[in-house]
Amino acid sequence: MLDAFVWFFQQVMLGFYNFFYAILNPGDWLNWSDPEAIVRVVYYGGSVEFFFVVFNTVVLLTLIGIWRPGFMWGGVRTLEGVANWVGRVAAWAGLIMVLQQIVIVFVQRIFAVSQITFAFGTSVTFDVSWWSEGLKLYNAMLVVLCVSYTYVQGGHVRVDILYANVSYRARKIVDMVGGLIFMIPMSLLIWHYGWYFLWRHLVVPAPSAGDTLDRLLQRAQILRWNVETTGFAPQGFSAYFLFKVLLVLFAALVFMQAIAVIWRAILEMREGEESENKHLDRDRIGDPAEEQQHKIHSGAA
Numbered sequence: 001m002l003d004a005f006v007w008f009f010q011q012v013m014l015g016f017y018n019f020f021y022a023i024l025n026p027g028d029w030l031n032w033s034d035p036e037a038i039v040r041v042v043y044y045g046g047s048v049e050f051f052f053v054v055f056n057t058v059v060l061l062t063l064i065g066i067w068r069p070g071f072m073w074g075g076v077r078t079l080e081g082v083a084n085w086v087g088r089v090a091a092w093a094g095l096i097m098v099l100q101q102i103v104i105v106f107v108q109r110i111f112a113v114s115q116i117t118f119a120f121g122t123s124v125t126f127d128v129s130w131w132s133e134g135l136k137l138y139n140a141m142l143v144v145l146c147v148s149y150t151y152v153q154g155g156h157v158r159v160d161i162l163y164a165n166v167s168y169r170a171r172k173i174v175d176m177v178g179g180l181i182f183m184i185p186m187s188l189l190i191w192h193y194g195w196y197f198l199w200r201h202l203v204v205p206a207p208s209a210g211d212t213l214d215r216l217l218q219r220a221q222i223l224r225w226n227v228e229t230t231g232f233a234p235q236g237f238s239a240y241f242l243f244k245v246l247l248v249l250f251a252a253l254v255f256m257q258a259i260a261v262i263w264r265a266i267l268e269m270r271e272g273e274e275s276e277n278k279h280l281d282r283d284r285i286g287d288p289a290e291e292q293q294h295k296i297h298s299g300a301a
Contacts, residue, residue, distance in 0.1 A: 015052030022053075035220040038203065043213045046195035051188070058259060065263060069270065072263050077279050079260035080152050083253065084281055087149020090141050097138035104131055126235075133237030140243055144250040148257040153282050168276070172269035176262050183258035191251035198244035201228035 022029065029044070031037045044050050065072025107116055108128055117125040150156055163174060193209065200206040204226040205219050228241040268275045 011048065011052045012056060014049065015056040018049050019053045019056065035223040036217055038223060039216045039220045040213070042196075042199050042203070042207050043211070043216050045199075046192045046209060062263070062266075066266070069267055072267055073279060076260050076263045076267065077281075079256050079263075080279075080281065083148035083152050083257055083260070086253065087146040087152075090145035091149075093138040093141040093145075097135055097142075100131060100138070101135060104128060129235050130237050134239075136237070137239070137242060140246050144246040145253070147250060148253040151257055151261075152280070168273050169269055172265040175265035179258040179261040179265070183254055183261065187251045187255035187258060191248060191255070194244065194247040194251055198241070198248055201241045201244055202226070 027034075027037070029037050029040045032041075061075060062072075065075060103116065107113055113128075115125055115127055116131050117123050163171060166174070196207055196209045200208070202225065203223055205222065207216060228244075229238040230240070268278070271278075
């Protein structure tokens with residue numbers, strides 16, 4: 001047990017060192033003309049060192065926020081603002097998906113051609129099957145990039161057995177515990193394996209979560225880009241690496257939203273019931289009855 005505490009303390013101290021080292025030596029990881037810089041990004045992106053840099057940052061910001069509530073409210077508004085902005089932009093993928101499906105149906109059933117060309121200065125031509133399989137990407141964007149936005153808007157399906165019937169303070173404790181025990185560990189797990197899953201489809205030799213930095217640096221001289229462009233069909237969608245990028249973004253958005261949930265719960269518990277949903281930016285549909293029904297289903301009423 002003592003060894004675990006010593007290790008934890010050492011990692012916390014190294015987290016501060018690694019943070020300032022990365023800031024003061026950007027060329028070691030931003031100069032991607034150097035294969036060793038790419039290797040460092042691959043390794044540290046899913047490493048214990050990176051975890052403790054993030055851990056230290058979050059803990060430090062939380063302590064400052066407890067001391068200065070206005071600072072923490074600013075953090076909540078920023079994180080929820082990012083979630084809303086990303087979600088509102090990504091939501092347009094739904095419209096694009098529908099329009100693209102309509103074009104595909106017309107091209108296949110009415111014009112009976114096998115290729116579709118879009119031209120806005122530069123023409124882009126792919127087989128109809130490529131455009132059809134590409135619809136999966138829009139669906140994935142809606143699920144991944146709108147996850148935090150949907151949480152902020154109170155749109156996730158929820159089954160309240162106990163939450164709605166407990167006291168205000170107990171609800172805030174549930175929010176904090178839920179963010180700390182469920183959202184953060186899940187997002188970290190997805191990030192860790194999703195990070196290396198992404199890079200295995202971008203470079204060769206393929207890295208793995210078990211590789212050490214020394215081993216990766218030894219293979220840096222033979223490192224080359226090998227972006228995955230193989231589809232499930234000969235003429236099918238060829239940018240499946242984008243799904244791996246979305247997986248990493250999903251983990252990042254859920255982690256950021258977990259921090260926002262915890263900070264909001266701390267502030268609302270501290271300031272009382274009058275602060276519930278303070279600074280919460282939710283979309284309005286203009287129908288009071290519909291908005292009231294939404295509040296009931298989201299637990300805000």
